Structures are given as structure tokens and as C-alpha cells.
Amino acid sequence: MRDFALELEERKQAGLYRTRRQVTGPQKPSLVADGKPLLSFCSNDYLGLANNPLNINALRNALPETGLGGAASHLICGHHDAHHQLELRLAEFTGRSSALFFSTGYMANMGVISALAGRGDTIFSDRLNHASIIDGCILSRARVRRYAHGDVAALEAMLAETSGHKLVVTDGVFSMDGDIAPLAELARVCRFHDALLVVDDAHGIGVVGPEGRGSVAEAGLSEEDVPVLIGTLGKGVGTSGAFVAGPSLLMDYLVQKARTYIYTTAMPPALAMATISSLDLIERDQGRREHVLDLVSRFRREASAMGYELMPSRTPIQPIMVGDNHDALALSQALEERGLLVSAIRPPTVPAGEARLRVTFSAAHSQANLDCLLTALSDCRHLVQKADMAV
Numbered sequence: 001m002r003d004f005a006l007e008l009e010e011r012k013q014a015g016l017y018r019t020r021r022q023v024t025g026p027q028k029p030s031l032v033a034d035g036k037p038l039l040s041f042c043s044n045d046y047l048g049l050a051n052n053p054l055n056i057n058a059l060r061n062a063l064p065e066t067g068l069g070g071a072a073s074h075l076i077c078g079h080h081d082a083h084h085q086l087e088l089r090l091a092e093f094t095g096r097s098s099a100l101f102f103s104t105g106y107m108a109n110m111g112v113i114s115a116l117a118g119r120g121d122t123i124f125s126d127r128l129n130h131a132s133i134i135d136g137c138i139l140s141r142a143r144v145r146r147y148a149h150g151d152v153a154a155l156e157a158m159l160a161e162t163s164g165h166k167l168v169v170t171d172g173v174f175s176m177d178g179d180i181a182p183l184a185e186l187a188r189v190c191r192f193h194d195a196l197l198v199v200d201d202a203h204g205i206g207v208v209g210p211e212g213r214g215s216v217a218e219a220g221l222s223e224e225d226v227p228v229l230i231g232t233l234g235k236g237v238g239t240s241g242a243f244v245a246g247p248s249l250l251m252d253y254l255v256q257k258a259r260t261y262i263y264t265t266a267m268p269p270a271l272a273m274a275t276i277s278s279l280d281l282i283e284r285d286q287g288r289r290e291h292v293l294d295l296v297s298r299f300r301r302e303a304s305a306m307g308y309e310l311m312p313s314r315t316p317i318q319p320i321m322v323g324d325n326h327d328a329l330a331l332s333q334a335l336e337e338r339g340l341l342v343s344a345i346r347p348p349t350v351p352a353g354e355a356r357l358r359v360t361f362s363a364a365h366s367q368a369n370l371d372c373l374l375t376a377l378s379d380c381r382h383l384v385q386k387a388d389m390a391v
Helices: 002-013 053-066 074-078 081-094 105-116 130-138 152-160 183-192 247-256 269-286 286-305 323-335 369-391
Strands: 032-033 036-039 098-102 122-126 143-147 166-169 196-200 228-232 242-247 319-322 356-359
Touching: 036 122, 036 247, 036 369, 053 269, 074 356, 081 105, 081 228, 081 242, 081 269, 098 105, 098 196, 098 247, 105 130, 105 196, 105 228, 105 242, 105 247, 122 130, 130 166, 152 166, 152 183, 228 286, 242 247, 286 319, 286 369, 319 323, 319 369, 323 356, 323 369
Parallel strands: 122 143, 122 166, 166 196, 196 228
Antiparallel strands: 032 036, 098 242, 228 242, 319 356
16 A cells, blocks of 8 residues: 555655645635635636625525526536526627536536547647646547647647647646737647647636637637637636537537536536626726736836746736745745735646746735735745745
């Protein structure tokens, strides 16, 4: 039998041990974690909609009509009218012909990728893709080839030497770096080499692009350019679940083949109605996105001036590069001692030697909240400077 206790101890020694925090109350910048009031800069609630009163009212008002649980899978008797309305709204929002509502982003990626490729096929995956994409590739049993992050030339060379059915999958906005994939170039090479392009825009939907329609819309790409668009609803949209959108033929194919859609209980219908409310808010409230971008711009300017190493990101995801696992944990702990919650991200979530603090911004943050973060970072910059001197 494996020595599980030894493995856990080894993780602790390597600075890789993970712990959970118990949050009390709703998700918002000022929260209580493990009984301690903290100002959070690590949530994916980019537009501050997770605790929005209009969305909460939409959920509350739907419950008498829909009940609470989904009760069955979509293919038995769980596909409620509320789910259908949400799928129509998601198709409209993304400019696609059709959409399917999944329970989680992880399940969407696992189900879609494993349904669209299999033995004898080849999947091309960006090296920095999310774990759910990686696992979907493995589950498919297709041959998997990874190309260097954002390297379209490398991908094109691989596509040119590969025959048979080809699937290219990428994040739209990369969750740990915050940068955006070269989607227009990827669409071009996929068209030329007859490869099916799948984009997971989990961190772009609601946040980037015209009216928050995502990175694919920002790039001006149609359903023909990006046949399969995946997105989550628990980040910028502020509710829960995920979706895949594209041609009606492909959506019908996924209903037949995507195991994570077929063999799971449908999400609560009332939650679908709350999500429709949130999409309406996203479309009409450009001010939320403008405010987040203002926070990002000021943070980048002032944190860089302090000597912190940032990544080239224009999204609400703003990593502070540290390098060493223990140094990243030390900086995170020092900020927590000053009342700030900023998570240290370590391997295998990021490559070895690239530990970081993943700072994320929300429309619910104020300029005064950012003042607190910048002051604390100024107080703690000696920790990063010591780490640099040791290299």
C-alpha cells in the first residue's frame, strides 16, 4: 500500500500542500474566511454578480414555479423549460446557432473533447491549457500533441504533418497568466488544415469583448471560425454551471455522445433563470467592465513601479511572479497578516519554478480596496526582493 502520510509530508516540505478555507456569508470582496475578516483579491467573480440583488431575486422568484432540484438527467425528465430558455439566451448572447447547459466547466470540457475526438484522431492542445482540457484530452483516448503556449507557427507545422480528424483546443483567456490566445490566427490555420477549433472562454465570458460576449467575439470570429465555444457561468456571470455553443448539428451530436451531459442530473432550473437575469445585466452594464479595467490599469502601473514582476495581461487576472513555492507562500501569508486574501499558486497548477500570487479584480472592488492592496504590497516588497537576490 502507498504511504499516503509520507506523500502528504513531502508535499508540505516542497511548499505544495493545499488547504481549504471556510468562508462565511456571500461571496464578495469583504468576506470572512476561517472566522477572520479579509479583503479578497482571489475570486473569479470578475463583475461582482455573485451577490447581485437582481439575480438573487430572479432565483427566488423562479423557485415556486420550478422547484429546487433538477431531479433527473436532461435525457430522462430533467430538461426543464428554464434550461431551454437559458440555452436559447446563451446562443443569442454568444452569436451561435445553439447551446447546451452543462453542470460545470470541468464537465463541459471533459464531455465535449472526449465526444469530438477518439482513438485514431489527434488533438492539439496549448501547453498552458486548463486541467479540465488536459483531462478531456486524456479521456478521449486520441493522440495528444501539445504546442508551445500561443505558438501558432509551431501548431501549424504540427497540423501540416498530421492526417485524419484533427481537433485544436485552447483557452480563450488563460486562467493563471491572464493573457488571451491568438484566436484569429488559430482560426486561420485551423481552416486551412481542416481542424476543428474548440475555445474554452471560461475567463473571457462577461469580461472581455463587446457587451462582455467574450474573447472570441472580441476577435470578431464567427461560428464558422470557432465551431465550438465553451464557457462557464460561475465566474464573470456570477451564477453556476457551464455551456457549449455552436452549430445545431454539433450540439445534437453532443447530446448523443457527451457522457458528462448524458449521465448527470440536470442543474436546478431556478438557477437557469438567475443566469438569464445575469446575462441581461452583463449586456447592458458596460460600466462594470470599465471599472474593472480601470482597477487593472492602476494596479499594473503602481505594482510595477514597486518592482513586482507582472505578466502581460490586460484582463482582471494579474499574476505577480515569484518563482519559489515557499517565497510565494510567504508573500501570501504576509498579505493575509495585513487583512488581504491573495492565493499563492504553485505547481502543478503552474509550471515548476513559476509560483505566483494570482491577483484578481472584480467590479465590486473599490479604488479604496485597491489602495489597501497596494499599501500592503509596498510593505511586503522586501520579501520578493530577498527572493530575487537569492537567485
